[in-house]
Amino acid sequence: MTATPTRPARKLSMKARYSALTRDLDWEPSYVSSAEMFPYTSFEGIKIHDWSKWEDPFRLTVDAYYKYQAEKDKRLYAVLDGFAQSQGHLSLSQASYLNAMKIFLGGVTPLEYQAHRNFAFLSRHFNGPGPRFAALCQSQDEIRHAQTEIHTLSNYNKYYSGMHSFLKQHDRVWYMSVPKSYFDDALSAGPFEFLIAIGFSFEYLLTNLLFVPFMSGASFNGDLPTMTFGFSAQSDESRHMTLGLEAIKFLLEQDEDNVPIVQEWVDKWFWRGYRVAAIVAQMLDYMLPKPVMSWKEAFELYFEKQMLEGLFPDLEYYGIKPPRHVQQAIDEKEALSHFVYWVFYNFSFAANFTTSIPSTEHQAWLAENYPDTFVEYFQKPRWDKAQRIVDNGGRFFFMGLPQLCQVCQIPMTFPEPGDLNTICQRTSDYNGEHFNLCSDGCKWIFDREPEKYVQAWLPVHQIYQGNCGGPTVPDVLAWYGMQEGDGGEIAGSRDEVNWAAWHGTPAAKEA
């Protein structure tokens, strides 16, 4: 028996490989009807005539996908190991930097896992093999993100407070209900709305605001592992962005009747996502001891320039207009982060992170980046007053419970359009009950689907209803799973005292 030498087969081109490994694996059902096999893709009113028109610009095949994902993980875990082994946590800019990561771990990581679940669902339930395969890859990406974020931050959890019960706290803690309810809203929508909500509005329009300046901030503040997982995750995000953009174009090209449906989803999900991004705004402006880029600048660069000036002129061809209420977001860019951090400063006694009055240098940076608003509306009436209380030996915390917005679940803090001194409040009545909304954007969303939002799990209402451990602050904090040292003021906090001891410097006096 002699082996016949064979020439290695000529490598297929990317296009041919993609076609062979995704499209060619599809088949027409014969035992059941197409409608029985794909029961979820008709009830939303979206009309698809030809699923083969879906394009994947990445032309990703399963072999290439796993090859590069494995490489990304190898690089990340090498960094995590080296960082842990070298006591890298001691080289952070400040212990208080990790406050941002405590919010990230409880607020964002569980969303990655939920995204994994729903994209897995889409990878089964879309009729076409192109979007099914793209959804499968994204589903794998999202569970990788959840896992790598947990692994990355677990090293800090050995040394710092506030990260020990992030999953439980995601379901219970007042401010975590903002990102949680946002994602629950998307998960409980149909498959096409989810694709526009998460694939397009979040991944394409807003994800850059979360990841890019923030990971750059991690780099600048000595947080090598977070920078590495962030950029590792973000390399997948560029694929997700492409999927999101492909999704919206595909829906718009398939049938003109899809256009008004998609427009309303863009309007709704832009505003929902933008409100969640308010938490990121305060992270960028207040929580990084060495800030890299203001929220305002990030918003201008990654949203106004790239999306409004870049993307939306393209979508105009299909009849899609920029999101309703986008002007309100633009108007708020000068003030958004300041309002939100002030809320956090008031309520961090009930959170898994600590806050403090920004340092003199930090306030100078804020004044420089927000010349029209910071000094007049935030420094003088708020921080100077808080400082006077501290100087007299106190620390201001707001011990009451705030009114929450029925849609975004953020305490009522945002300003009336054009008037930074007045809190905006809107109301709607439905079935004889009265509901409060923080803005025209959230009111529009509520009025469009009131049956959905009357069911919101509002943390403040739940406390009043007796569903959160009891009537007192210690009762509620125990139910939240908070431990001594998790929340409150930075000065004198457990993390700060430990940090000072590890660096051989005396701890700051307790406020």
Next chain:
Amino acid sequence: MNDPATRMVSVDLQENEENRAVIEAIEADNPDVSVRHMPGVVKIEAPGRLVIKRESVEERLGRDWETHEFQMAIITLAGNITEWDDDEIVLAWNARR
């Protein structure tokens, strides 16, 4: 502002040693680019169109490079991927099919 030939497309890449060849190749192949350095990130912008060519990257890297590897470098992008094949990746606006 609505002219797709002048609207800016951009890619943000991780700033590290391996990507230096990619960044230099982009600068060589796209004469109108502007480059902005942020901690850990390089943002490369160009009016209308931006191309990444395999040959240019390989020349600078001194080894084979497949265009799929660009996934290791990229953080985010603005624009449509209008082409991604074995030889080049093209980003542009106005990519109606």
